[in-house]
Amino acid sequence: MKLSVVDTERCVGCQSCMFACSRRQGEAGIARTCIGVRSVGGMERGFVVIVCRACDDPPCAKVCPTGALKPRRGGGVRVDITKCTGCGYCRDACPIGCVFWDDEINKPMICVHCGYCAQFCPHGVLRLEKREKVGHASG
């Protein structure tokens, strides 16, 4: 399964997904969120939703010097925090900016495609989909 950004034009910028992601990890606030919503340079133009799009051959994993990031079946990566040295190469490697950072422990945070945030998207921007259905135009 993969989290899909269906249509950013439907996004009202409420950021409920960001709070949901943190809550899913047992925390209130947004420090732990692996999804980001910001305006396209001013709210009048709408929003961008930044979240891992589950690449088949993820560059973040390719640059990891310690093997902490492993490609995940179905796309995206798994993070093994115990192996991570916090070098930040993964963050630089993702051109979309989907590697979020936990400043407290200096380690990456990347979406695991659980779909919890989509349950709190009131306007149909996010959807958890079967892998094969994912089109190239999504996200």
Place this chain on the structure above:
Amino acid sequence: MLQDDTLANVLYVDISKKRFWIEKRQDLFEKYIGGAGVAIQLLHEECPKGVDPLGPENPIIFAVGPLTALFPLASKTVAMFKSPHTGNLGESHCGGRSAIAIRMAGYGAIVIKGASDIPLYLAIHDNQIYFRDASSLWGIGSCITVGRIIRENEPAAGLRTIMRIGTAGEKLVSYACVTTETYRHFGRLGLGAVFGSKKLKAVVISGKRSLPVSDGKLYQKVYDEIYQAAIGSPAMKKYHHLGTAENVLPLNEFGGLPTRNLQQAKFEGAFEISGETFAEHYLGRRLACSHCPVGCIHIAALREPYGDEPYFYKTSMISYDFEPIYALGSMLGGSDPKGVLRLMERIEVWGLDAMSTGVVLAWATEAQERGAISEKETMGIKLGWGDYTAYMEAVRLLIEQPNEFYQALSRGVEHAASLYGGEDYALAFGGNEMPGYHTGPGAHIGVLIGARHSHLDNAGYSVDQKTLAKKKPTSPEELAEALLAEERWRQVLASLVVCFFARGIYQPDVVSKALHLAGFDIAPEALYRIGEEIHREKYRFKTREGFSLDKLRLPKRIFETSSPLGKLDEKFIRGAIEHVKKILFE
């Protein structure tokens, strides 16, 4: 409250000396929750009696609450200051990203003191506070442009609020607003002028943090209940679909929509400026405040040719709501939606309170019609109902203030009428221009006795509508008591900084449950007592600054134009005010 919660942190910034410090104020938050409750205490502490609202001693206070960033819809920031518009309590609420940003930066409240010698903007990123030189931003005509520049210069896109003023604030128009996120406002009572008087062009705030809760499992459960109620309730759907503009047609149907400076309460052009018309022909986008799934903010897309060259167009994105439609539409006798939008856009760009501006223009139009003022005062402008070209020019001049007349307009309708006459039709209550309801006595009494002279203090229009529905008159005493009870409860909501649109969801038992998770154990009955005390504290400030229920001016016009509950009676209104006085002061 929970020990490791940053809510109790109050950030003090002295912009005279360019220094800042943080104080732990559990004392205030534990007793008064947050928002309005804490802000009024900080105002008592920081604002000396009798200060000039535009002097350096007048503080600016922002406060949020324990539920902010914990639960949906607790997304308002309460601002308190001494109002340059009324010379008394200034309180204004704003959404956008402001409340979440303050809470995520690690504060429950921010106090800005002093005045700067040079234009500056404040950047508050977590515990890093920067005083940035804003000399090159001062004088930029549009507060939208100012937002764009600051956006490029500051970090934390998506996690920040950018509060700023436009030309109106710089020129100290007493009803200048502070704008956040392009479309949300600390609209009423002139916070923009207070910013201007301090040479404070903007305040950027950002942060990202985790917040403690007392019980993780229960938190998820209560969160889900509130969230489901928010997205499922018909009231919330209404705000998402047509937005507050939905009220135009029903209010007009009742005969409660102030029209042409309240010479009528029914507008023949209401359909053209209704929520339905705007949605069908102009609605381009809907937006939400942070952590609110509703998305009530409606943005019109207005495509217009430049006219100097073929096929050369611009598309403006303009926020509309019921109150601006009333103030700049029906109140000005304008049924051209494009004209209304153009004027709204100018007012947005220059940073004025749309409601006060509309009422000021409506008074000036009638005053010119009656000969109280002439084209000598208006500098050649002939104001006429629905003439938006003239209105846009007049607004530009009241900001620039090239003569005494426009100087008077820049201080509000009550002040202008005190100099030029026409007080009978100068529609301000407690010094603040009227909102868009002529539904009966409740609407006007509510604004008169409301601590900030806003229709949102106690929703008097709603009491009128209930009176109308039950077809039985309400006595002055009953009305006074209903308004006070509502206003006291709203002090609790304003201290939680819950949006008033969600008042149906945040009932006392839900509030109590949610507060428990933030480490506050307050029973529903105790909440009412806190609300009552906060209300009393606001009145203590008002009285200290010279406010008296005995001195309230009632413009004759409200008795001339029939309401849905018939013609209003001055004796009835005075009776209700007298009863309020008895309850509050005896």
